[in-house]
Amino acid sequence: MKRLEDISLLGERIANDDQLAYRQLFIHFYNNLFRFVMGFTRSKELTEEIVSDVFINVWRRRKSIEEIKNLKLYLYVSAKNITFNYLKKLHRENLADLDAVEIEPEDPFSDPGAAMITREMNSKLRTAINSLPPRCKLIFKLIKEDGLTYKETAQLLNISESTVDNQLSIALKKIGGAIRFIFRHN
Amino acid sequence: MDNQHSPSHHQFWTLLSKKLAKEANPEELQELQFILLKNPDLHHQADMLAEMWQQEAKTNRLEDEAVYMRHIMKHKDEFFVEENNEDIHDVETATDENHGFFHSFFRSKRLTIFSFALFIMLVTGAIYLFTQKGNVDLVAEQAISSIVTKNGSRTKIVLPDGSQVWLNAGSNLDYNNSTFNKELREVSLNGEAYFDVTKNPEKPFIIHTKKMDIKVLGTVFNVRSYRDEKIAEASLIKGSIEVTLKDRKDQKIILKPNEKISISNEEPKTEKKPEKITSVKAAPARIPQFEVNDLKPNPTYNIIGEIAWTQNKLFFEDETLEDIGLMIERWFGKKVTIANESLKNVHYTGNFENETLEEVLLSLKLSKSFNFRIGNDNVVIY
Numbered sequence: 001m002k003r004l005e006d007i008s009l010l011g012e013r014i015a016n017d018d019q020l021a022y023r024q025l026f027i028h029f030y031n032n033l034f035r036f037v038m039g040f041t042r043s044k045e046l047t048e049e050i051v052s053d054v055f056i057n058v059w060r061r062r063k064s065i066e067e068i069k070n071l072k073l074y075l076y077v078s079a080k081n082i083t084f085n086y087l088k089k090l091h092r093e094n095l096a097d098l099d100a101v102e103i104e105p106e107d108p109f110s111d112p113g114a115a116m117i118t119r120e121m122n123s124k125l126r127t128a129i130n131s132l133p134p135r136c137k138l139i140f141k142l143i144k145e146d147g148l149t150y151k152e153t154a155q156l157l158n159i160s161e162s163t164v165d166n167q168l169s170i171a172l173k174k175i176g177g178a179i180r181f182i183f184r185h186n
Numbered sequence: 187m188d189n190q191h192s193p194s195h196h197q198f199w200t201l202l203s204k205k206l207a208k209e210a211n212p213e214e215l216q217e218l219q220f221i222l223l224k225n226p227d228l229h230h231q232a233d234m235l236a237e238m239w240q241q242e243a244k245t246n247r248l249e250d251e252a253v254y255m256r257h258i259m260k261h262k263d264e265f266f267v268e269e270n271n272e273d274i275h276d277v278e279t280a281t282d283e284n285h286g287f288f289h290s291f292f293r294s295k296r297l298t299i300f301s302f303a304l305f306i307m308l309v310t311g312a313i314y315l316f317t318q319k320g321n322v323d324l325v326a327e328q329a330i331s332s333i334v335t336k337n338g339s340r341t342k343i344v345l346p347d348g349s350q351v352w353l354n355a356g357s358n359l360d361y362n363n364s365t366f367n368k369e370l371r372e373v374s375l376n377g378e379a380y381f382d383v384t385k386n387p388e389k390p391f392i393i394h395t396k397k398m399d400i401k402v403l404g405t406v407f408n409v410r411s412y413r414d415e416k417i418a419e420a421s422l423i424k425g426s427i428e429v430t431l432k433d434r435k436d437q438k439i440i441l442k443p444n445e446k447i448s449i450s451n452e453e454p455k456t457e458k459k460p461e462k463i464t465s466v467k468a469a470p471a472r473i474p475q476f477e478v479n480d481l482k483p484n485p486t487y488n489i490i491g492e493i494a495w496t497q498n499k500l501f502f503e504d505e506t507l508e509d510i511g512l513m514i515e516r517w518f519g520k521k522v523t524i525a526n527e528s529l530k531n532v533h534y535t536g537n538f539e540n541e542t543l544e545e546v547l548l549s550l551k552l553s554k555s556f557n558f559r560i561g562n563d564n565v566v567i568y
Contacts (some may be wrong), residue, residue, distance in 0.1 A: 018427075020498075023254060054258060056257070108241065165204070166200075172206070179231050
């Protein structure tokens with residue numbers, strides 16, 4: 001997902017009741033937030049409801065949107081809080097756990113043909129990513145797919161930046177290992 | 187490779203991670219270079235991971251739009267407001283220039299209509315007559331719902347059967363309130379619309395246009411049939427549709443997903459008075475030319491030109507300035523005149539999303555030059 005350079009500009013426009021800007025924000029972040037929340041809830045219906053809540057809160061508070069320093073991080077933190085609240089209400093607190101989260105990562109190569117990647121390599125990569133430990137996979141997703149920084153990831157998950165650093169290198173080492181295997185056998 | 191677990195290898199993964207996540211400082215980047223120089227066997231993995239990192243997620247814009255619609259509908263009180271019917275006709279597209287208006291609409295909470303800066307005029311309950319003798323039974327009075335978009339505005343509607351229609355600028359869609367969804371689901375279209383039809387094999391959904399009728403069971407597709415354009419098109423995204431050309435009713439053309447049919451929209455004789463779409467007479471001797479092609483995303487922009495407008499994009503690919511003029515006219519709601527004949531056949535490609543009219547023209551001008559003048563309600567290209 002491309003980074004949205006002018007997210008704070010979008011925020012300003014939303015503060016001025018600009019629904020086109022709101023729609024842009026929604027469409028830009030929806031998918032990634034959905035997959036983040038889905039990792040905890042494992043229910044599509046509940047996830048859609050939660051992400052809808054995240055965005056409607058932004059719309060309701062648009063007049064004070066400029067008080068939010070980092071709108072992107074705000075969306076994720078808000079998604080996490082709403083999710084955990086729901087899980088509590090449903091007495092499923094056990095799911096609000098970084099070591100139980102089930103993230104389904106995107107395909108490593110959405111268009112393998114175009115990138116000159118063999119189908120075999122693509123599936124090895126996917127398997128490697130899928131077999132990462134839950135927390136590690138979540139951190140990989142947040143940094144690679146959602147474009148969060150180490151610092152943002154650490155704040156969101158209430159962990160230290162060095163943990164983020166560590167977990168991401170573990171992820172890349174494992175994924176890299178899968179490629180090395182293929183490389184040597186070709 | 188026997189030293190996979192050595193300190194420098196551990197360091198390698200940390201540094202590579204930082205580099206990909208754009209967290210590395212110059213010293214760290216240098217250190218990474220150094221490790222790679224000493225361990226050429228790591229190059230392949232580093233390159234592949236970098237390549238993988240750059241991949242963009244596959245997005246499904248149509249699905250995203252649908253989710254957005256559900257979101258808006260769920261909280262419609264915060265986005266829609268009630269309005270008296272009399273005032274609706276003057277409602278125009280809300281752009282940056284009329285924020286004040288937009289703003290006050292929200293504060294007053296009196297809007298009826300959907301308003302992501304696109305407004306519609308909804309004239310429900312108007313009485314029309316279907317006057318032609320041909321294929322449609324003559325019914326004395328019918329309640330026709332007519333949804334009209336002016337040039338410069340687009341809208342989305344949900345039909346009584348739950349089917350969704352995105353109506354592009356300068357278009358109208360009519361259906362009969364009393365018969366729609368009884369045995370058939372019939373609508374008439376002049377202009378361009380993107381349909382997401384609710385599945386119901388018992389009640390086929392039929393779209394009448396000037397030159398073709400399109401019958402569907404449940405599917406997603408785009409129809410473009412503006413009376414002032416030379417070509418009418420139907421593009422299928424998923425499902426299947428059956429197209430019958432008005433001029434050769436015996437032949438049915440079945441489209442598969444990712445195909446489009448284009449047919450000539452021209453009449454043998456010039457029409458004097460505009461007719462209602464449903465009233466086009468059957469089968470003059472002339473056979474319209476048509477062709478079926480694959481829909482292909484534009485490789486540079488990765489969008490399918492035919493449906494770019496549903497994503498709020500003004501997109502054209504290798505089209506003549508004359509055709510682009512018509513698109514701009516509808517998009518921005520200003521009459522476009524090309525005063526210099528030789529410019530009409532110059533081809534341009536472009537992709538615009540939030541640009542103003544002036545920015546669009548300036549950008550086109552960069553590839554092949556022309557002059558233009560933007561007035562209050564018109565544009566002259568010369």
